[in-house]
Structure formats: C-alpha cells, structure tokens
Amino acid sequence: MTELLGKSLEELQQLITAAGFQRFRAKQLMDYIYKRYIFSFDDMAQLPTDLRTWLKEYCVISLPTVVTEKTAPDGNTKKLLLKLSDGSQVETVLMKQHYGNSVCVSSQVGCAMGCIFCASTTGGLFRNLEVHEIVAQVLLFTYVLKERIHSIVVMGAGEPLQNYENTIGALRFLHEKESFDIGYRRMTLSTCGIVENIYLLADEGIPITLALSLHAPNDTIRREIMPIGAYYDIKDVLDAVKTYYEKTERRITFEYILIDGVNASREQAHELGALVKTFPNCNVNLIPVNGNEHIQLFKPSPRAIDAFKSIVASYGVAVTVRKEMGDAIQAACGQLKVQHMRQQAEKAQSEK
Numbered sequence: 001m002t003e004l005l006g007k008s009l010e011e012l013q014q015l016i017t018a019a020g021f022q023r024f025r026a027k028q029l030m031d032y033i034y035k036r037y038i039f040s041f042d043d044m045a046q047l048p049t050d051l052r053t054w055l056k057e058y059c060v061i062s063l064p065t066v067v068t069e070k071t072a073p074d075g076n077t078k079k080l081l082l083k084l085s086d087g088s089q090v091e092t093v094l095m096k097q098h099y100g101n102s103v104c105v106s107s108q109v110g111c112a113m114g115c116i117f118c119a120s121t122t123g124g125l126f127r128n129l130e131v132h133e134i135v136a137q138v139l140l141f142t143y144v145l146k147e148r149i150h151s152i153v154v155m156g157a158g159e160p161l162q163n164y165e166n167t168i169g170a171l172r173f174l175h176e177k178e179s180f181d182i183g184y185r186r187m188t189l190s191t192c193g194i195v196e197n198i199y200l201l202a203d204e205g206i207p208i209t210l211a212l213s214l215h216a217p218n219d220t221i222r223r224e225i226m227p228i229g230a231y232y233d234i235k236d237v238l239d240a241v242k243t244y245y246e247k248t249e250r251r252i253t254f255e256y257i258l259i260d261g262v263n264a265s266r267e268q269a270h271e272l273g274a275l276v277k278t279f280p281n282c283n284v285n286l287i288p289v290n291g292n293e294h295i296q297l298f299k300p301s302p303r304a305i306d307a308f309k310s311i312v313a314s315y316g317v318a319v320t321v322r323k324e325m326g327d328a329i330q331a332a333c334g335q336l337k338v339q340h341m342r343q344q345a346e347k348a349q350s351e352k
C-alpha cells in the first residue's frame with residue numbers, strides 16, 4: 001500500500017497519472033486531506049468512483065491514534081502521546097504563542113544520544129520516524145484545532161540530524177503551499193551537534209533556524225552530560241554552526257539547560273559568554289532543567305538564574321530564559337511517554 005500522507009503535489013500527480021487518472025485530481029486529494037480533514041476515500045465525493053476504488057485498493061492515509069492528551073491549566077500548551085501503526089509511541093506538543101500556534105515534533109522513536117537530562121533517551125533509540133509520521137503530528141493538531149499552524153520546532157524526541165532525510169523531507173513538505181504553507185523562517189531544528197550533517201544542512205537551500213543544544217561551556221562538562229561530546233569537540237561543532245550561519249544568514253540559537261551544581265555557576269556563565277560572543281548574530285536560550293522522579297537534576301534558584309543571565313548578557317549576547325510552558329503537563333521531551341509507560345507497568349503489576 002502506498003502512504004499518501006506527506007507526499008508532495010508533484011508526487012501525487014505522478015502516482016495518479018501513472019494509474020491512468022487525471023492530473024488535477026491530485027490537488028483535489030490534497031485539499032481533502034489538508035484543508036478539509038477528510039481521510040476516508042469513501043467520503044471524497046468529488047473524486048470519481050473508479051479513482052476512489054483504486055485509492056482504497058492501493059493507497060492508505062495512516063493517522064496515528066491519540067493515547068493520551070494533556071492540556072496545561074492555562075490552556076496554552078497541549079501535549080499528545082500518539083500511537084503509530086507499528087505500536088510505537090511518540091509525543092507532539094502544541095504551544096499557543098502570542099504570534100500563533102507552534103508545534104514541536106518528534107523525529108525519532110526514542111533517542112540514541114543519552115543526554116542525562118532527557119527522558120526521551122531512557123530506552124535508547126527504537127527507530128527513525130518516516131516523513132508521513134512527522135507530518136501527521138502537525139496534521140493532528142490542525143485537525144483538532146481547525147486552526148492554522150504558524151511555526152514548527154523540531155525539538156521533540158530524537159536527534160533530527162540522525163534521521164536527516166526524513167526530517168528534511170517532512171520540513172520541505174510542511175513548507176508546500178498545498179499542504180501547510182509554513183515558511184522556512186518559521187521552522188527551527190534543534191540538534192545536539194552532528195557536525196557532518198550541520199554542513200549538509202547548510203547546503204540544503206532551506207533557511208530554517210538552527211538551534212544548537214550546547215548545554216555546557218567546555219568539553220569536560222559537555223562530555224559528562226552529553227555523550228555526543230566524546231565524538232565532537234565544541235570547537236568543531238561551533239565551526240560547523242558558523243558555516244551554517246554564513247551560508248543561510250539565519251540567527252543561531254544556543255540552547256543551554258541550567259542544572260544546579262553542574263553547569264550553572266557564575267564562572268561557567270563567564271565561560272559561556274566568552275565562547276559565544278564571537279558569533280555575530282546569536283541568541284542564548286537558558287532552560288532551567290525540568291527534573292522529575294526519573295531525572296534527579298535540579299534547577300538553580302531564580303536568583304542564580306538571573307545572575308547567570310546577566311553575566312552572559314554582559315558579553316554583548318542576547319539571552320532569554322525559556323518560559324516553562326509545559327511544566328504542568330510534563331512537556332519536556334519524553335516525559336509524558338515515560339509517565340504513560342510507568343502507569344501501564346504499574347497497572348500490569350497490580351493485575352498480577
């Protein structure tokens with residue numbers, strides 16, 4: 001069966017004309033899926049009967065099912081745990097911002113990277129997501145909200161540059177006028193720093209924003225909290241990021257998780273400021289760690305966070321502290337899934 005979700009207009013036209021149907025039917029099919037949210041071929045009344053019969057026989061639109069849905073008390077963050085056709089589960093988060101709706105998508109089931117502050121990596125990497133599985137995360141929110149999605153952040157579970165082809169394929173599709181029409185400048189991809197693929201991305205010709213998960217001001221600390229640090233030195237990662245900036249002219253964001261007693265001292269703030277100040281156009285995003293019973297790490301006090309921010313800013317760098325929109329619904333990547341799996345395990349245990 002051919003999956004239709006995530007296929008471009010051109011790909012659909014090729015598929016349909018090769019089967020002997022008229023080219024313009026592809027556009028109608030896309031309108032049904034992405035504008036009218038009709039996913040059953042039987043309900044696509046404008047399509048001729050023989051095309052609907054052929055679609056039912058050879059094609060499929062695979063929408064994940066929603067396992068759990070959580071909305072933060074202020075109503076601005078919604079998180080879905082989705083079950084894919086093979087039973088794998090992924091998370092996707094919607095954040096209502098003042099400028100519009102933003103969806104944070106996952107790129108893999110699990111993650112191989114092993115960052116100590118992240119729940120997504122608890123069970124390692126299970127598999128890469130296909131293009132249609134990344135697209136479906138956005139489609140589900142537009143379908144539920146009947147509202148336009150303004151921006152995409154690839155910051156959910158997984159390292160997107162390890163699933164390079166599918167992630168970039170999904171972003172290209174989401175950009176298409178006939179699908180979601182989301183501008184590349186409203187897309188952000190966060191990576192822990194796969195150096196070779198940052199260079200590849202710089203040559204893709206898609207001016208998305210790159211966010212580097214830096215999280216440490218030196219290699220020693222980075223290796224302690226991010227195993228990827230053993231493969232790539234910060235200097236090599238920053239060289240790649242600089243090339244990305246030079247080729248795309250997109251502002252670089254450095255993500256920096258603040259963990260009390262690990263990377264959040266005043267000295268480390270000075271080290272970070274000195275490290276990133278050479279970037280002509282960058283932003284440091286400080287993220288107080290979202291610890292829980294699985295991740296025994298703690299955020300610094302509000303005063304210490306303010307001091308850290310001021311020191312980095314004194315180097316002439318733009319610094320923000322991330323608004324903790326999802327705390328109440330476990331919106332840090334992987335936490336809802338871990339919570340659901342734990343509940344299932346406890347239920348199974350109690351039924352023994």
Ligand code: SF4
Pocket residue numbers: 111112113114115118119120121156157158159192213333
């Ligand atoms: S922070 Fe990102 S790269 Fe690191 S383990 Fe989590 S999902 Fe993977």
